Amino acid sequence: MRENKKRKAVVAIDSFKGCMTSAEANASAAAAFAAAGLPSTTFTVSDGGEGMLDAFSAAWGARRVTVATHDALMRRRDGAIAIAGDTAIIEVAEAAGLTLVEPERRNAFSATSYGVGELVAEAVRRHCHHLIIGLGGTATSDCGIGMLRALIDNLTDGGTVDDLHLDDIDVALATDVDNPLLGADGAASVFAPQKGASPEMVFMIEHRAATFARLSARHCGHDAAPRRGAGAAGGLGYAFLQFFNSRIESGADMLLRKLRFDDAVADADIIVTGEGSADAQTLMGKLPSRVLTHAAASEHRPEVWLVAGRVEDELDLAAAGFARVININGFLRDGENPLDKAVAERNLRESISAALQ
Incomplete structure (x- = not known):
């Protein structure tokens, strides 16, 4: 991560199906950035599926x-x-x-x-x-x-x-x-x-x-x-x-164009995107892969972090360009249901906070 006191984050996380909406996931990530004293901009997003x-x-x-x-x-x-x-x-x-x-x-x-x-x-x-x-x-x-x-x-x-x-x-x-x-x-x-x-x-x-x-x-x-x-x-x-x-x-892409997403990431240092389950299929046109493509086109070349409740094919995801691939359920505690919204929101928030250390 760049050493820059004015670091800026953009958050555009797709819904975690049956668990968190895009807005809820974004709010959890934004809370982690706020706790670290970093500004963030959030975008409610979807690739056409739930949400x-x-x-x-x-x-x-x-x-x-x-x-x-x-x-x-x-x-x-x-x-x-x-x-x-x-x-x-x-x-x-x-x-x-x-x-x-x-x-x-x-x-x-x-x-x-x-x-x-x-x-x-x-x-x-x-x-x-x-x-x-x-x-x-x-x-x-x-x-x-x-x-x-x-x-x-x-x-x-x-x-x-x-x-x-x-x-x-x-x-x-x-x-x-x-x-x-x-x-x-x-x-x-x-x-x-x-x-x-x-x-x-x-x-x-x-x-x-x-x-x-x-x-x-x-x-x-x-x-x-x-x-x-x-x-x-x-x-x-x-x-x-x-x-x-x-x-x-x-x-x-339809949504990101309408949101003028490229303008928002022009001076961003970190972009957080994600979905409920991330694997090699994520790279086949799903929301996180499109966010990655838009970030790569930015002259500022921000880091793109991928968050998910389940992660497979991590090497493929990293090779595609994601700077961090984060399974938020690394913070899951004994007896907890990973699909419980409050649990997922906490795990996402703690995962971002840990990555910022």
Whole structure:
């Protein structure tokens, strides 16, 4: 760390899923810097997964709108979207989130994205022509079939997908997922097991996806299944790419540009970023890796510290350029739950304080 009495820190930590929000994690790190007498600037961030709605709403100055929707098991719940002018910000996990479904009730084959369609329908009813969709964290693997059904139910009078006129809507898909819909790198093979799918269920999900893609390609005259990001959010990426005027963007880069992050790090000495679990996949476009890239482009070349609740592939992370890779659970005490928010906040604060010694 540079010997400089005017050291400045920038903190941009993604949420620790099911534990701390981005804002909570940032506050803990900022408290450590404050205790050391160092100024810090915090940014609420997300790469499109959990916490996306809060982070993007703040950056765009959008107002939240409560929407009656359904979760992945078709249970009623209140979700939300955010609106700024004719732009709507939608986090698909607000309706179809994996964390909304009890572990013992998760079923990747039967879970539906219907609630996501209800969120999109509300944005359309409010005359939003630009949608920013955060793709990630879903319990679903239905290729967006449920979402399309909800759009038909809510926006047409007994019509079909052709009556939705979805090409009139510009969609930016915020995600760090590059996977196609089908195959060994596709939605079923890679992500369905994380949602509780057995090998037999993965086979069924893949077969359903291939059938739906084949029929959709025949109907639409083009096939989005091989496109980058089609496998995101259980195939929701495919549905948006196939039926909407959509493009895939790095959610992290989209947000960092809006926040003018490069200006903030221009004179920073330390940048703290992180996520709940850090490993080699962190380097594949996730928020911390994008922060690292932006820092590397700064003439000041600040140190970038990576914090996480679980760390693997530490050598790969260090080789990529992280000056410090910190597992905050090194401060975990006997009998404590690392996912308890108060425990995680304390461990993060103490980890930063120790690194500053």
